[in-house]
Amino acid sequence: MKVVRPYGDTMDDGKVQLSFTLPVPDGAKGREAARKLVLSWGFKDCEVVHSAPLAAEFSFYVAYGKTESSIDYDSVVADEASADASMSMDEVNEYIRRNIGRKVVVVGACTGFDAHTVGIDAIMNMKGYNHHFGLERYPEMEAYNLGAQVPNEKLIDYAVKVNADAILVSQVVTQKDTHIHNMTEFIELLEAKGLRDKFICVAGGPRIGNKLAVELGFDVGFGRGAYADDVATFVVKKLAEKN
C-alpha cells in the first residue's frame, strides 16, 4: 500500500491550487464566500490569494486549499487503452510484416455533423502530429481518411468497399452528448448489418476515454495525448490476435 496526497513543497502537505468564478460582485463578502465554499469541499485550510471583478455580477478567485484526503496508489487501475508502451512506426511496420503478412487497411472519419478534422488528421494524415507521423505514412498500412461530417452509414459502406481491418471514429464536439449518440448509432448500424465482428472499432477524441468507448461497444478509445503510434499498435496487435 502506497498512500499519496498532493505535494506542494513538503511531503503530505496536501496543497491544492484552485481558480473559479462566482456569480456575485467582487469584494470582501465575495472573498469570504469563496473561502467558505472551498472549506465546504473538504479542504482543511483555505487562503483566497486573489479576486477580481469579471462583470458587475461576477467575480474571479484564486485560492489555495489543504486537503487531508489521500489515495492508495497501488489500488489504482488506469483507464488507458494499453498498459504497454506503444511501438514506434518502424516497429509497427515490422510487426505487420512478421505477424500479419499483408497491408493493414484502416478507414477513419469524423462522423455526424462534427466538422472538426483536427483529431482524425492528427492520427491519419501523412504529416501526423507533434513529430508522430500519421497512418498514411506507414508503408505497411493503407489508410483512408474520409474527413469530417461523414454519416456513419457512408463510413461503414466505405470500410466494406475497401475491405478495411479497422474503422477509426473521431468525435471532437461533445456538447449535448452528440458524441455518444453518434458512437452508439455507429455500433448499432454495424450490428444491424451483421458486420460488428468484421472490423476493429476505434474511437478517439479529446473527451473520449477507453472506458466510455468500450461501454458503447468499441474495441478501444483514445483520448487526449494519443498519437498514431498508439492507435497503430493497438490495431495491429488486436488484428494478430484475431487471425
Place this chain on the structure above:
Amino acid sequence: MNSKLNLPADRVAYARELAERITAPVQDFIDGHSSVTVERATLRLAGADGASPDGVPVANLVVDRIRAADPAALEDGATVRYVNALLKSGGDVRALNDRIAAGFDVTSLPLGDRAAIEAKADEIVAGTLARIKGNREFREGKLEQWKGRNNSPLLYLIVATGNIYEDVKQAAAAAEQGADVIAVIRTTAQSLLDYVPYGATTEGFGGTYATQENFRIMRAALDEVAEKQRRYIRLTNYASGLCMPEIAAMGAVERLDMMLNDSMYGILFRDINMYRTFVDQMFSRMLNSYAGVIINTGEDNYLTTSDAYEKAYTVLASQLLNERFGFRAGMPSNLLGLGHAFEMDPTLKNGFMYELAEAQMAREIFPDCPLKYMPPTKHMSGDIFKGTEMNTLFNFVSKATNQGIHLLGMLTEAIHTPFMMDRYLAVENARYVMNYVDGFYDDVEFKKDGIVVSRAHQVLRETIEFLEHVEKTGMFDAIEQGLFAEMKRPKDGGKGFEGLVKKGPAYYNPFEKALKRELGIVR
C-alpha cells in the same frame, strides 16, 4: 511607413500582378454565373422574409418553386418573379411573404409589364440600400463619437453557447471586460446548410445558428453595452458556407460590423464546390463592401492543417488572392481584414523570430488592411499554464507589428468552450502586454540580414514561386490538383454544385446592378 524588412517593392508588385492574372479567368466565370443563394440573397434584400410552418425560408420557397416549374427559369434571376407577384398582389411585402409561406407559388402568375416591374424593383433597391447606408453612417458616427476608446489592435472575443439569450449575457460580460469585437460562432455544420434558419434559436452544437433574428438580438444587446462603456462594440458573424451572400445580406441589414469571408475557405476546408464558392463570395463581398463590413479571411486554416513554418508562403499567397478578389468586389483595403496566425510549433528554435517576421511582413505588404491575427490553437494542450505563455508571446507579436484585429487566445483552448474567467484572463494578458510594449513598433528596427529580415524575404520568394506555379496551372486546375492546403477538390465535386446557375441573356438582378454601380465595379 518605414520598412523594417526592406522587402523588394518590385517583387511585391510582381506577386500582386500574379494574383491579378490568377484571378482574372475566375472572375470571367463568376461574371457569367449566379447561384441559388445569390438569388435568395437578392430576394431577402427585396423583402423576402419568414418561413413555412415546417421551417423552409420564404427565399428558398421562391427559388425552389421557380426551379421546379422550369429548371432553366432561374437563368433570368428570381427577383423578376417576386416583384411581379408583389405588384399583382397589391404591393404588401409582408402579405406576399405570408402567402408564399402558406404555399403560394409566384410562378403561377404570368409576368406583367416589364417596365412596371423594373420601376418597382428600383424603388425596393433604393429603400434597402438606404437602410444599409444608414447602418453604415450610424456605425461611423458612433466610432467618431467614441474615437480613441477602442483598443489597438481591436480585442476580439468569441461567444458560443448555442443559445442566443445566453450568448447575450456572455457577450455583455466580455464587452465589459474590454472586448472591442464579439463574434458569435456558428453551430457546427451550419456552413453546409443550403438555407438560413429562421427566428431566434436556443439550441446549437458548439455554437449558435446565424439567423436574422439572432443578429438583431445580439446587435441590440451590444449597442446597449456600448452606450454604457462609451465604446463601439463590433459584432461579427460568419458569411462562409453555402449561404455566403444571404448571410452577408442579413449582416448588411442588421448592422454587423465584421464577417468571416474567405474566397476559398469553403472549397478547401468545407468541401463546397469551387465554382459555387467563387460566385457566392463575389456577391457576398459586394454586399460587405457596400455595408462597410470588415471581412476576416481564413488564412489561419492553412496553418492549422499544415506545418506553420513550412507552409508560411501559403498564407501570403492566399492573402494576395483574397485581396484581389476583394478589390474585384469593390472592397477598399481598409475593409480587408486579411488573416494569419501564430501557429508554429512552440519547440521550434527561434519560432518567435519567425512569427515576428511573418506578422511584420503582412503589415508591410498590406499597410492599409486591418490585419486579423489569430492565436495559437494547434499546439494548445491541456496545459493551461503553457497555453498562457504562448498567448503572451502571441500578444507581444501582435502589438509589436501593429496588427488590426486581435483574436484573443484562450488558455483553455482544446479543453472546453471558454469559461467567463478564461476570457477575463485573456483580456488581462493582452492589456498587460500591449501596454508594456506600446512603443515597440515605432522604436525597434531589425538587423539587416538578421533572422527576422531573412525569414520574410524567404517567405516572399516562396510565395512568388508558388503563385507562378498556380498561374501556369490555372486556378481551377490548381485546386483540383491539391496545390492549396494539400486538399484535392474536383471541379464538379463538392457540395452545392447543383445550385450554380448560368446567367441567361435576360438575367435580371437589380441589386447586383445597383451594387456594381455604387461600388464603381466596371466589368
